Amino acid sequence: MAILKCFEDKTVNFHDDSGDEVSLDYEEIESILADADCEASAAEIQGFFCGMISAGAKPAENNWQDFFVDIINDGRPITDDIANLLAALYLWTAEEVNQHETLAPVLLPDDGYPVIDQLEAIIEWSQGFLLGFGLQTDNQKVNNQEVSEALADLAEICRLEHEADESEESQEALVTLIEHIKVAVQIIHWEMVAKTATQSIATDDGKPTIH
Numbered sequence: 001m002a003i004l005k006c007f008e009d010k011t012v013n014f015h016d017d018s019g020d021e022v023s024l025d026y027e028e029i030e031s032i033l034a035d036a037d038c039e040a041s042a043a044e045i046q047g048f049f050c051g052m053i054s055a056g057a058k059p060a061e062n063n064w065q066d067f068f069v070d071i072i073n074d075g076r077p078i079t080d081d082i083a084n085l086l087a088a089l090y091l092w093t094a095e096e097v098n099q100h101e102t103l104a105p106v107l108l109p110d111d112g113y114p115v116i117d118q119l120e121a122i123i124e125w126s127q128g129f130l131l132g133f134g135l136q137t138d139n140q141k142v143n144n145q146e147v148s149e150a151l152a153d154l155a156e157i158c159r160l161e162h163e164a165d166e167s168e169e170s171q172e173a174l175v176t177l178i179e180h181i182k183v184a185v186q187i188i189h190w191e192m193v194a195k196t197a198t199q200s201i202a203t204d205d206g207k208p209t210i211h
Contacts, residue, residue: 051132
């Protein structure tokens, strides 16, 4: 099974109940979620996590669990195995998003999937991001033009028609969309989280002071 290309040749790593480390790629995560009758796709869930983290959610916070059960999974509880998997995906996403020098990875099917399936996953990812961002910010208006424009770009992707052919042009368009999403996430996270953290360190008499 090929490692997901958009995950930059990485897998999601977590420990199962026996303490053994498990590595999973997109297809395996999708299969586990489907077997557990989860309402959301892997793409939507990781987009949801990215949205929360880009709006300021901390890696150690667990408020995503209540949001997931109540909103994404229609109030249905999740098993411990699914909770562990999602927690690993959340932490992995947070670590990757916080590496500001690289574009954030997005959990999407690779080009071995039909183009229409890839497009639907891109749309679901974008919808998940906007949902997570909105919940984390309590749907407050964002007074930042760059963030507003990036959010508007993601909203535009959500409104794409679920139509695509298997042409090379369609595949190239999907690659462009994915890169566009990654840039939007980087902008939003920088403006909402990273820049604020950087600006909180001021120089006082030549010594860094954290306010």
